[in-house]
Structures are given as C-alpha cells and as structure tokens.
Amino acid sequence: MQQKLGSLFDALLPVIATLAALAVGAVMLLFLKVNPVEAYAALWDGAFGSSNAFAETLVKATPLLLVGIGICISFRGDVINIGGEGQMIIGAVLATWVGLNFTGLPGWLTITLSMMAGFLGGAIWGGIPGVLKAYFSVNEILSTVMMNAIAVQLMNFLLRGPMIDPAQAEMASQIPQTARLEEIFRLPRLAPTRLHLGALIAVIFAVLVYILLWRTTLGYRIRAVGQNPHASRYAGIKVQRYMVLALLLSGAFAGLAGATQVFGVNYRMITDGSSSGFTGSAGFNGIVAALFGGLHPILTIPASILFGALLVGANKMQRVVQVPSALITALNGLVVVFVVSSEIIRKRRQRRREAVAKRDDETPPPAVEAGNKKIQQAEVGS
Amino acid sequence: MDPIIILQAGVATGTVLLFATIGEILAERSGVLNLGVEGMMLIGAMTAFSTTIATGNPWLGVLAAMFAAGLISQIHAFITITLQADQVVSGLALTFLGTGISLVLGEGLSKAGTVSLLPNFSIPVLSQIPILGPILFTKQSVLVYIGYLFTPLTWYFINHTRPGLNLRSVGEYPSAVDSLGISVFGLRYFYVFVGGMLAGLAGATISLAVAPGWFSELTTAGQGWIAVGLVIFAQWDPVRAMFGSYAFGALRRLILDVQGPTIIFGLNNPFYYNPYWGFFLQMLPYAFTVIVLVIGSREAMRKRLGAPAALGNPYIRGERGK
Numbered sequence: 124m125q126q127k128l129g130s131l132f133d134a135l136l137p138v139i140a141t142l143a144a145l146a147v148g149a150v151m152l153l154f155l156k157v158n159p160v161e162a163y164a165a166l167w168d169g170a171f172g173s174s175n176a177f178a179e180t181l182v183k184a185t186p187l188l189l190v191g192i193g194i195c196i197s198f199r200g201d202v203i204n205i206g207g208e209g210q211m212i213i214g215a216v217l218a219t220w221v222g223l224n225f226t227g228l229p230g231w232l233t234i235t236l237s238m239m240a241g242f243l244g245g246a247i248w249g250g251i252p253g254v255l256k257a258y259f260s261v262n263e264i265l266s267t268v269m270m271n272a273i274a275v276q277l278m279n280f281l282l283r284g285p286m287i288d289p290a291q292a293e294m295a296s297q298i299p300q301t302a303r304l305e306e307i308f309r310l311p312r313l314a315p316t317r318l319h320l321g322a323l324i325a326v327i328f329a330v331l332v333y334i335l336l337w338r339t340t341l342g343y344r345i346r347a348v349g350q351n352p353h354a355s356r357y358a359g360i361k362v363q364r365y366m367v368l369a370l371l372l373s374g375a376f377a378g379l380a381g382a383t384q385v386f387g388v389n390y391r392m393i394t395d396g397s398s399s400g401f402t403g404s405a406g407f408n409g410i411v412a413a414l415f416g417g418l419h420p421i422l423t424i425p426a427s428i429l430f431g432a433l434l435v436g437a438n439k440m441q442r443v444v445q446v447p448s449a450l451i452t453a454l455n456g457l458v459v460v461f462v463v464s465s466e467i468i469r470k471r472r473q474r475r476r477e478a479v480a481k482r483d484d485e486t487p488p489p490a491v492e493a494g495n496k497k498i499q500q501a502e503v504g505s
Numbered sequence: 506m507d508p509i510i511i512l513q514a515g516v517a518t519g520t521v522l523l524f525a526t527i528g529e530i531l532a533e534r535s536g537v538l539n540l541g542v543e544g545m546m547l548i549g550a551m552t553a554f555s556t557t558i559a560t561g562n563p564w565l566g567v568l569a570a571m572f573a574a575g576l577i578s579q580i581h582a583f584i585t586i587t588l589q590a591d592q593v594v595s596g597l598a599l600t601f602l603g604t605g606i607s608l609v610l611g612e613g614l615s616k617a618g619t620v621s622l623l624p625n626f627s628i629p630v631l632s633q634i635p636i637l638g639p640i641l642f643t644k645q646s647v648l649v650y651i652g653y654l655f656t657p658l659t660w661y662f663i664n665h666t667r668p669g670l671n672l673r674s675v676g677e678y679p680s681a682v683d684s685l686g687i688s689v690f691g692l693r694y695f696y697v698f699v700g701g702m703l704a705g706l707a708g709a710t711i712s713l714a715v716a717p718g719w720f721s722e723l724t725t726a727g728q729g730w731i732a733v734g735l736v737i738f739a740q741w742d743p744v745r746a747m748f749g750s751y752a753f754g755a756l757r758r759l760i761l762d763v764q765g766p767t768i769i770f771g772l773n774n775p776f777y778y779n780p781y782w783g784f785f786l787q788m789l790p791y792a793f794t795v796i797v798l799v800i801g802s803r804e805a806m807r808k809r810l811g812a813p814a815a816l817g818n819p820y821i822r823g824e825r826g827k
Contacts, residue, residue, distance in 0.1 A: 151609070178591045205594055260806060261798045264540065264593065265734040272727050272791040280784035397722070407601070414594060448611045453605025456544075459598035460580065 133469050137415055138463035141429070148454050154448060159169035162444045169439025170432035176439075178316030182388060184431030186211070186380035188325040190409025191416065191423040192252050192332040193245075193376030194502060198418050199336060200369030201349035206252060206267030207406025209274030209397040210245040214378020214403070216243035216468070217279060217386045219301055221394045237308070237322075241382025242375045248274060248409070250367060250376015257363035263370060265341060271406070275398045282394050292390040299394035310387040321383030325427075328376065332420040338455070345369050382452070403434070411455045415462055506766060511758045512640045512751075521710045525732035526739065526746040527659055534663065534741055535696035536676040536815040539581055540596025542704050544603020545574040547722070548561025549708025551607040554719045554806025557620040563713050566577045566646075567623070569710035571702040577603055578701025582694045589819035600729075604722065614719040623647050623714045646714040648706075652747075659743040660673025669765045672696060676813030679820045689820045704729070727791070738801035741813065749797070753790060760786045 145295050149159035169181045190207045197204040216239035225233045252270055255261040282299040309323045310320040336342035347355045348365045356362050381402070385392055394401055416423035433455070438449035524541055532539050539545075549570035577599065582620035584595040624647050631642040642651070663669040671692060675682045679689045713723055718724075729752060739746035763769070764776045764783050776782050 126769050146809070151606075155609070205597070231680030255795070255799065257801050260802045260804070261795070262734075262737060265730065265798060266795050267793050268727065268730045269734070269791040273788045276784040276788040280781050284781040284785075304723070383531070399722075410597065411601070422634050447609045449608030449612075452604055453609060456598045456605055459601065460584060461595065463598065464588050465586055467588045467590050 126320040133472070136465040137417075137462060139427075140465045141458055143461045144454055144457035147457050148450065150451065151453065151460075152242070152446065157444050157446055162423070162440050165351075165440045165443035166433070166436035168436075170436035172439075174314075175316050176435065178314060178318040179286035180428060180432045181322050182319070182431075182434045183434045184382055184427040185319075185322045185325050185387070186405035187203060187409045187430055188329060188413045188423060188427035189321075189380035189383065190377045190405055191328050191413035191427055192420045194251075194327075194410050195332060195416075195418045195420050195423060196336065196345065196376075197369045197373035199349050200365060201352075202253070202256065202366055202369045203264045204249065204252075204267055204370055204373045204377075205264055206374065207272045207380075207409050208402050208404070209271035209406070210248045210374040210377035211265070211381030211384070211402045211406050212274040212278050212380070214243075214245035214375075215381030215456060216286070217241060217378075218382035218387050220286065222304050223302055226305065226308075233308050234310065237378060237386060240380045240383050242377070245378015245381065246371045246375035248378065250371040253370030253374075256370065257366040267370075271398060275328035275396075276395055278392070278398075278401070279396060282392060286392075288391070291417060292336050298393070299396075299425060300502070301391050303388045304386065308386070309390055310383065317388070319387035320377035320389040320483060321434070324379075324383065326424060328379075329424055331419045332376075336420065341368075351412065361378035377409070380405060380409070382496040406504055408434070412460055414459055419473060506760050506769070509636070509639050511762060512755055513643065514758040515647075515749050515753075515755025516641060517754065518715050518757050520646070520649045520752035521707045521715055521728060522735060522750035522753055522821070523652050523656065523707075523747055524703045524705035524710060524727060524730050526735045526742050526750055527656070528700040528707070529736045529742075530665075530739065530741050530746060531580070531659070531672070531696050531703070533736060533816055534672050534676045534813055536679060536813055536818065536820070537582070537585055537693050537694045537697050538592045538596065538817050539599070539600025539697060539700055540593060540733060541580065541581055541603060541729075542732050543725055543727065544600040544607075545578055545701050545704035546711075546729045547607040548577055548603045549574040549705030550613040550703070550712040550724045551708070551719060552641065553709035554610065554616075554620065554712040555614055557713060558614075558617050561621055561622055562757055563623045565707045566620075566713055570705040574603075574705025575698045575702040576695050576710065577606075578704070579694070582697040585819060586690055586697075587691050589741075589821060592817050592819075593821045611719050611721065615721070617719075618678065620713070620717070622717055622776050625707040625714075636818060648708075648710050648714050652679055656743050658745040663743065673813075676815055679815050680822075683822060690823075693820075704732075707732070718722030731790065734798055737805070737812075738797045740801070740805060753793070755791060756790055762782055762787055770802060 136275050145163070152159040152162050169176060171177055190211070193207070194204060198248040218237040219238040221240040222233060223277050225236060228236070234378065246272055252261070252263045255266050256263040282301060283297070286301050287297070288300050288302045288494060290302070312319050313323065336346060344360050345357070345368065347358070347360060348362050384402070392401065398406070408430055412426040413423050415429070416426035433451050437451040440446055441448045521776055525546060529539060529542055552573040553566040553570035556569040557563045560566070581595050581599045582603070584590045585592045625644050626647070627644055628642040634637045634642070663672060671682060671687055675689055675692045682692070683689050708725065712719055735746055735749045735753070738749050763786060767777050768774060776786060
C-alpha cells in the first residue's frame with residue numbers, strides 16, 4: 124500500500140513542480156502589484172476558455188512537441204542540443220524555398236517535399252555541431268548556440284535579399300518577408316479554427332520516435348552511447364557516428380517544426396531581425412517541454428500542451444492585467460528548476476527503498492553465502 | 506577604419522566579456538559549470554540601469570547589479586551542489602529565469618531616459634606612450650581600468666595563493682580538500698556566487714559604460730554564451746581570457762567599421778553597396794567562436810590540458826572515485 128502511494132507521489136512530482144513554479148510566479152506578480160488570482164484566471168481563460176483558445180494552445184504546442192521529441196533523442200544520447208532555434212529557421216527557409224518554387228506539382232506532393240526539405244535543413248544545421256563534437260571534441264552546447272546566431276543572420280540576409288517577396292522589393296517599405304504560399308500548398312486545417320495538420324504530424328512522429336528509441340537497434344545504440352560511451356565502444360558501437368546521428372535527428376525534427384510553422388500558421392516567412400520573432404522561442408521551450416515529459420516522446424505530448432497553454436494564456440494575461448508575457452520565460456525557468464530538483468527527491472526515495480529492501484533480506488540463503496565465499500576465494504586467488 | 510580606434514573600442518567592449526569569462530573561470534575551477542551567464546548578465550544589466558535611474562548614482566547601480574546576479578546564481582548553486590542535480594539543465598533553467606525576470610522588471614526601461622554613466626578618463630603619463638597609450642589609456646571607462654588590474658590579480662590569486670590552491674583542488678580532487686577539513690560545499694557556493702557577481706558586473710559594464718541603455722535581450726546579444734566558450738579557449742586561465750575577450754571586442758568594432766566607408770583597400774566596398782551582405786559580417790563573432798572552440802579543443806587534447814577534473818560532477822561525500 125505504502126509502495127503504491129509512493130509511486131503515485133512520483134507520478135505527481137511534475138504536477139507539484141508546476142504548482143510550485145506557479146506559486147513563485149504568484150509572488151512575482153504580487154511584487155508587480157498584480158492580483159495573481161486575476162492574472163492566472165486570465166491565463167487559464169486565454170488557453171482553454173473557448174474552442175478557439177484551445178485550438179490556439181494546440182497550434183502553439185505543435186512546434187514545442189516536434190522540437191521536444193528531437194530533444195528526447197539527443198538528450199538520451201547524452202548530446203545537449205540548444206540549437207533548436209537555428210534548426211527551425213534553416214528548416215523553414217529550405218521548406219519555404221521548395222514551397223515557392225515547385226509550384227507545378229500537385230499540392231500534396233509539394234507539401235510533402237517541403238516538409239522533407241524542412242527535415243533536411245534542420246538535419247544539416249544539427250549535423251554540423253554533431254560532427255564538430257564527435258570528431259573535433261567541440262562542446263555541442265556552445266556550438267549549437269552559436270549556430271542559432273548564425274542562422275538568424277542568414278535568415279535576415281535571405282529575407283531581405285534573394286528570397287524577399289517580389290511585391291515588397293518594389294515598394295519602399297521593404298518588409299523582410301517572402302512571398303505568400305499559394306493556397307493549395309498550405310497544410311490543411313483540421314477544424315474551423317487555426318488548428319492545422321502539423322499537430323497530427325507531430326503526434327504521429329512522437330509515437331514513431333518512441334518506437335525508434337525503444338524498439339529499434341538504432342535507438343538502443345543511441346541510448347547506450349548516452350548511458351556509457353566507453354562500454355558502448357567496447358561493445359563495438361561506433362560511438363562517434365551515433366553522437367552525430369543523435370544531434371542530426373534532433374535538428375531534423377526542429378527543422379520540421381520550422382516548416383510546419385510556415386506551412387500551417389504564417390504561410391510565409393517573416394523576420395523582425397531576431398530568432399524569437401519567427402520561432403516564438405519554440406527551439407528553447409521545446410527543451411523545457413521534453414525535460415518536463417521526462418525525455419519520453421509520448422509524455423512530451425501533454426507537456427507540450429501545458430507549455431503551449433502557458434504561452435497562449437500569457438498573451439491574454441498581458442492584455443488583461445498588463446503583465447509582460449516574458450513572465451512565462453521566467454516561469455519556464457522555474458518549472459525546470461523544480462522538475463530537476465524533484466528528480467533528485469525521486470532518486471533519493473528510490474535509494475532509500477533499495478536500502479530498506481536490502482535490510483529486509485539481510486540474511487542471505489546459505490546457497491548465496493556459499494557462492495559469495497567462492498567468489499571471494501577466487502578473488503584472493505587472482 | 507582606423508586600427509587604433511578599433512582596438513581602443515575593442516578593449517572597451519571586450520571588458521564585458523573579460524568580467525563574465527573570468528567569473529565563469531572561477532566557478533568552473535571550483536567544479537561547477539554554470540551555463541546561466543547570459544541570464545545573470547541580463548539581470549546585472551537591468552539592475553544596474555534601473556538602480557542608476559532611481560538613485561542617480563552609477564556606482565550604486567554597479568553594486569546592485571553584482572549583488573542581484575550573485576543572488577540568482579545561488580539558485581544554481583543550491584540545485585547543483587546541495588541537491589546534486591544536473592549542472593547543464595540547471596544552468597539552462599537559470600538562463601530562462603534570468604532572461605524572464607530581467608525582461609519583466611525591465612519593461613518600459615528602454616524609454617526611461619538617460620542616466621549618469623560611469624566616468625571615462627585618460628591616465629596622464631601612460632596615455633602618452635605611442636600606440637599603446639591611445640589604445641589602452643585614453644578616454645576609457647573606469648571599469649576598463651579595473652579590468653586591467655583585475656586580470657593579473659586573479660591570475661596571481663589562482664596560481665600563487667593558499668585560497669587559490671584550495672580553489673584549484675576543489676575542482677580537481679574535492680575529496681582531498683574534504684579530508685583536510687575544508688568545506689567543499691562552502692567553497693563551491695562561494696565561487697558560484699563570485700562568478701555570478703562578475704557576470705552582473707559584466708552586465709553593468711554594458712548598460713552603464715560600453716553601450717548605455719536597456720534593449721531587452723539585445724542588451725547582451727549572446728555575449729554570455731560567448732563568454733562560456735571563451736573559458737574553453739582560455740583553458741581556464743585569466744590571462745588568456747583577457748586576450749580572447751579583447752580580440753572579440755575588436756572584432757565587434759571592426760564589423761561596424763567595415764560597413765562605413767565607400768572605398769576599402771582601393772576597391773568599392775561591397776558591404777557599403779550591398780547592405781544585406783552586412784548580415785554575413787554579423788555572423789562573424791559567432792562563427793569565430795566556433796572556430797576558436799575547434800582550435801581550443803584540439804590544442805587542449807594535444808597538450809592534455811583540460812577542464813578541471815571534477816567539473817560537472819556533484820560532490821557526494823564517501824562516494825568512490827570522486
């Protein structure tokens with residue numbers, strides 16, 4: 124019975140972590156002289172208040188989930204990918220280029236090709252730091268962050284130069300954006316809301332990534348390299364190759380996230396000069412969602428919805444109680460703080476349980492005793 | 506395109522990286538990797554600017570910035586040292602937290618007007634030295650001069666004093682430090698705090714001296730991450746960190762200056778006539794960081810120089826092999 128209560132407690136830990144983060148957030152709101160109840164009510168209403176609001180939450184959750192399942196792959200391989208922003212941008216650029224130039228093909232084919240281009244673009248942008256890590260021992264955290272900054276400038280160049288909307292190029296305003304995608308090349312909507320096919324694609328890929336990680340040799344090897352690279356090398360796994368692969372796949376899903384943003388939401392690429400202007404910081408928030416989901420692709424689905432809700436609700440909160448929506452960035456940080464800390468609590472409880480179990484069968488059966496003696500003798504002998 | 510001006514400005518902007526990098530070196534030397542530098546710098550820049558607006562005294566702004574950033578670094582210290590959680594994840598969380606808090610509290614600060622800045626001055630005799638005088642000792646901010654003194658002092662502290670030996674030991678072999686009755690946790694908390702204070706000082710250097718004002722995330726524009734990269738390039742040595750920081754500062758200024766003139770090296774300046782090409786110039790500091798990391802990591806491997814042995818590992822008393 125106590126054990127059952129214990130495992131229930133473990134399952135509830137992320138929820139408790141979220142509540143703790145919201146509590147600290149409430150203190151911050153009080154500090155800003157805002158009634159936290161009113162603020163959180165607005166947040167809830169903005170995220171779940173109507174079917175449109177909920178659809179908007181799912182739309183925001185889609186890139187988080189795609190980035191998040193990629194993060195599951197890389198973190199399981201003990202490769203830290205902070206480059207989701209840049210990978211989304213490069214994926215979106217390539218996908219948009221395909222969508223604007225392959226106009227002679229049927230709609231479904233161009234969309235498929237575009238999504239594949241997005242996947243490829245992210246894979247390239249993730250693969251570079253992967254190669255640098257595996258073969259030049261360059262810290263991937265730093266190289267992926269730098270690749271983000273490089274991708275932003277590349278996007279700014281392309282959207283003002285070669286890829287600018289021909290209509291804008293004629294005008295004095297020169298808004299940095301591409302031309303609009305034709306209607307047949309957009310991801311179809313799923314309901315009379317802004318919810319688009321990308322959400323379904325993301326869920327399907329979450330299941331596929333689960334199968335990849337736990338039901339295939341490839342996934343097993345990625346995880347083995349993550350757990351113990353030395354043992355993996357000893358077992359004949361080509362460690363460097365799987366490091367590159369983990370980052371490459373991680374980047375590929377971020378690239379796909381970028382592509383779905385263009386083809387499902389904006390129908391064009393537009394920049395305000397920063398990365399978050401296009402990605403909505405999904406490249407970073409996807410990491411938070413994946414960590415919250417325990418680096419499990421299926422559990423990342425509800426985690427993404429939670430963080431999507433926070434992001435959508437924050438806009439409403441900003442309108443109603445005039446709190447900057449950047450508060451959600453701080454809340455995300457707090458959630459990670461509490462999730463990481465609660466992880467430690469779980470580990471300690473587990474250790475205590477094991478210690479108790481050990482104490483309970485302190486006197487081993489005679490056969491084991493004899494076996495131990497034999498081992499000891501063998502050790503002395505060697 | 507005057508090289509003297511580029512280097513002079515490079516030393517000034519490089520001072521930001523200098524403080525942040527040396528702070529991170531101290532924290533990492535004690536065995537704690539703190540990826541939250543960017544967040545702590547934003548906290549510092551915002552606190553310095555708003556405190557100076559409120560009080561009119563930029564020195565109070567600097568102190569408040571150092572204290573605020575040091576305070577927030579203690580969240581990371583508690584999670585990684587006491588709770589023994591993953592340093593990478595906690596550092597990322599600190600980046601989110603610092604960025605979010607500074608953006609929320611800094612809302613509207615960009616329109617708050619001008620503040621009294623830290624003084625700039627020339628050093629009487631030294632500024633007369635040819636070449637070095639105009640670069641290093643002419644009309645620099647007081648913080649730049651502090652940086653000159655700070656680097657050799659930190660180097661001496663780390664390598665030639667008893668507390669410096671303790672610092673190095675706790676990063677290399679904490680159980681040896683523990684066996685001498687010196688608190689591993691205490692030392693690590695302290696150096697994470699110092700690292701946080703220096704990141705706060707770096708932020709204050711931006712908002713009160715080098716590029717005055719508050720421009721939300723663009724205030725730091727990823728310099729916190731470059732600082733973490735420079736630590737590897739510097740091989741955890743403050744003197745190398747200083748040269749790296751100034752080189753990066755000069756690069757930033759060079760990028761601005763290259764886009765100005767119509768003719769460069771006797772040719773039509775492509776960056777003037779095609780302004781979009783400027784974006785490629787703006788990639789340079791980040792591309793350069795990657796190159797620096799490739800070179801730094803290879804050199805470290807060749808010379809078998811490396812990170813402090815216990816970097817990234819929590820200290821658990823009585824556990825073998827730590």
